Amino acid sequence: MKRYASVVLDADSTLAGIEGIDWLAARRGPEVQRQVEALTTRAMNGELALEAVYGERLHAIAPTAADVAALADAYQAALAPGAADAIAALRAAGVVVHVVSGGLRPALLPMTRALGITDARVHAVEPVADVDGRLTSTRPTPLTTQVGKRDVVRALALPRPVLAVGDGATDLAMASVVDVFAAYIGFVRRDAVVAGAALVLDSYAALVAHVLSA
Secondary structure, rough: OOOOEEEEEEEEOOOOOHHHHHHHHHHHOOHHHHHHHHHHHHHHOOOOOOOHHHHHHHHHOOOOHHHHHHHHHHHHHHOOOHHHHHHHHHHHHHEEEEEEEEHHHHHHHHHHHHHHHHHHHHHEEOEEEOOEEEEEEEEOOHHHHHHHHHHHHHHOOOOOOOOEEEEOOOHHHHHHHHEEEEEOOOOOOOOOHHHHOEEEEOOHHHHHHOOOOO
């Protein structure tokens, strides 16, 4: 039996063991990497609002389509241990699985497709190319803001009860619109997020055991 009808998963540092924007920054050298990683850490810890840093990070990196394709490969290589089997088990049990991420959607889709999650259930940021072909801006979306995941999940009208799982402060914002929010610590533990969560999960085996327990 299943305890939840829907599960919402974050992507970076939850579904895969990288922060996509930081991975892209590393391709631009150590100075850009340090700058972007510091901003990411502060945003995920809740010290800065995501909207204060999202555009700055993307503009500093200015990734190309080739960079995004390489990131897609990196996501798949960094997939959380047990995640593929866990998602297959959830889907087989009739649990609706969505991914809600502040990451770049073109980089996430190869991974989510391999997991059997339909594109319509992947909610992420669509980058926009400038005249030089570099992805320096995005289409308007709540997902570049601190509480945007909350707004996206609320608009989905998911079958209830709903479990949301993530590692960062932007994920914790979903707690007010789902039945249970779980802090995922399989890759990184953020104390403020753990403190605000109703549940802590350290693996996908633990996720399946919780969701599919009567």
